[in-house]
Amino acid sequence: MQKLQLTLAIVKPHAVKNPIALSYIRQAVKSKFVVIKTKRILLDEDTAAKFYREHVxxxxxxxxxxxxASGCIDLHILGHMRAIQMWRKMLGPTSVYKAQFQDPYCLRGLFGISDTRNVAHGSDSPQSAEKEIKFFFPDFSMYQWYNDDEPCYR
Ligand code: RTP
Ligand code: MG
Structure with a gap:
């Protein structure tokens, strides 16, 4: 039984505020992934600092x-056989300059404004995905997602 891989996507505040970017991102996400859970939150700085503690x-x-912490963010748990790689490919390089140069149609190439305001976050490994999903969705069970059954939404 092969697991459906999960990743955490976070749409950053400038993209949530930009209706064209937001609608484009939502369509892109829906066309490629099983969107398992979504929520919009406003982070406080302490929580944001904790989430990014590996970069202290x-x-x-x-x-x-x-x-x-400057505006609402959209959190999405995305499922796909290769969700982590797929979402990061759709995002493109961290640096917006590189994104625009290498792949102008990736999300960061299209809607990125700077290396900080680079549209969205994506987990970089299965371990990070699990940690990050638990961080924002502490009650979520990672282990019910398989590809030989319809996923059971709850
Ligand atoms: P992310 O975690 O957001 O998916 O991005 P990433 O893996 O491509 O990049 P990472 O190294 O994990 O960095 C996390 C976020 O920090 C900001 N950053 N700014 N040179 C810079 O100014 C710089 N480098 C990284 C970015 O906003 C990146 O998304
Ligand atoms: Mg990263």
């Missing part, structure tokens, strides 16, 4: 935390 000490950490 990096030059962009403070501005990233401040930005992520």
């Amino acid at each position: 000490g990096k030059f962009f950490y403070n501005r990233l935390v401040t930005f992520m």
Whole structure:
């Protein structure tokens, strides 16, 4: 029985505020993934700091935390056989300059404004996906998602 891989996508505040970006991202997500859970939240800075704690000490950490707490974000748990790789491919490179240069039709190439305001986050490994999903959806069970049955939504 093969598991449906899950990832956490976070649409960043500037993209949530931009109706064209938001509608494009929602369509892109719906066309490629099983959208298992979605919620919109406003992070406080302490929670944002905790979520990004692996980046403590990096030059962009403070501005990233401040930005992520500056407006609502959309959280999506996405399912696909290769959800992690697929979502990160759709996002494109972290750097918006690189994204626009290498793949102008990736989400960061299309709607990114800076390396901080680069549209969305995507988990980078199955371990991070599990940790990040639990961080925002503590009651969510990761282990009910298989591809030989209809996924059971709850
Ligand atoms: P993400 O975690 O958001 O999916 O992005 P990523 O894996 O491509 O990049 P990561 O290194 O994990 O960085 C997390 C977020 O920090 C901001 N960042 N800014 N040079 C910079 O100014 C810089 N480098 C990283 C980005 O907003 C990135 O999404
Ligand atoms: Mg990352």
